[in-house]
Amino acid sequence: MRIGELSERTATPRRLLRYYEEQGLIVPYRCANGYRAYDERFVDRVLQIRGLLDAGLPTRIIKQILPCLDKPRTIHFPDATPQMLATLEGELDRMSERIDCLIRNRDAIAEYLDVVRGTASGAAASAVAASAVSAAAAEGTPAEAALPSAGVCAVPVA
Amino acid sequence: MRIGELSERTATPRRLLRYYEEQGLIVPYRCANGYRAYDERFVDRVLQIRGLLDAGLPTRIIKQILPCLDKPRTIHFPDATPQMLATLEGELDRMSERIDCLIRNRDAIAEYLDVVRGTASGAAASAVAASAVSAAAAEGTPAEAALPSAGVCAVPVA
DNA sequence: CTTGACCTTCACATCAATGTGACCGTTCGA
C-alpha cells in the first residue's frame, strides 16, 4: 500500500509517516517511481509507534526499543542488549509513574465534574466529595467542597 | 517564599516557574523589591500544573481548568461555565484514552522484559508469553515468542 | 491529452517546554 492508505488506516498524517521514517522508525520499500510502499505489517507498526510516542517515549528511545518488539506480536531475542533492557526498565518505571499521575488527575477532574453537576451517580464520585457537596447544597454553604489530594501529582523525572 | 525555595520544593526549574507565570498559570505576589512571593498553596499548585502538563494537557487548557480546581482541595462552583465543563469532559475522555494506551504499552513492555529475561515470576508475565518462551527454549526454536496485541495502541485524537 | 488525485522533496512555521546567558539590582553574612 502507499502512503495515503497507510495514513488513512492509521489515522496518521502523511507528514508524520515521513517523519517517522526520517527518524528511522520505519523503513518503507520504494517502488520504481519513488513512491513509498508499505505492507500490512506497517499498520501495526505505526500504531505501535504512535502508542509509544503517546506514552511519552521520544523517537530516539522508540527506535531502540522497536527492533525488540519488532514484527508485531513477535519478540526477537537476539536484539536485546543488556543496555537496552536497562533502558526499557527505566522507561517502564517512568510509564508507571505517568499512569498513576494521569489517573490521579483524571479522577480529580471526574470528581470535580461529578460534584459540580450534582451527578453523584457517577462511579468516580467519591463519598467524600459527594457528601461534601450535598451537605453544602443542603445548608446553602458557599459552594465549596473538599477535594482529596487527587489532583496533585509530581511529574516524574524526565 | 521566594522563587528559589518554590523551585526546590517542587523540583521545578525557576525558569519554568516564570514560564508558567508567563502563561498565566500562576500569579505570584510581588514584594516591594520586585521579587516574586509565593505562599504554601503554590507548592501544590505547581505540582498540579506539572501533573496536568504531564497528562498531556496544553497550558492553554490548564489555564482554563485550573480556576476550577483552584485552591487545592477546594472547588469553586462559580467558575464553572458550561463551555468549560464541556472542555473538561473532552479532556477527561482524552485522558482516559491516554491512560488505557499507556497501560497497554507499559504492559507490553513489561511482558517483553519478563519474557526476554525468563523472569516468569513477574506478575505481568501472561501465560501465553511465558509458555511461548519456555516452549521455544525447550525446543530450541528460533527465539521468538508470541506477544499479545498489547503493544499496539492507537493514539487518541489530538 | 488533460485533469485530478496521488506521490515526491524541500523548507519554512509553530507550539510547548526548556536551556542559557547577558546584564543588572538586592540581601546578607564575614
Next chain:
DNA sequence: TCGAACGGTCACATTGATGTGAAGGTCAAG
C-alpha cells in the same frame, strides 16, 4: 564594604512533534 547567593528582565536558541505550502513527477480515467 565586599562578595556570594539570590532575584529580576530580556532575549535568543533548541528540541520534538507537528503543520503547511510550494514546485514538481506519476498515473488512471474521461
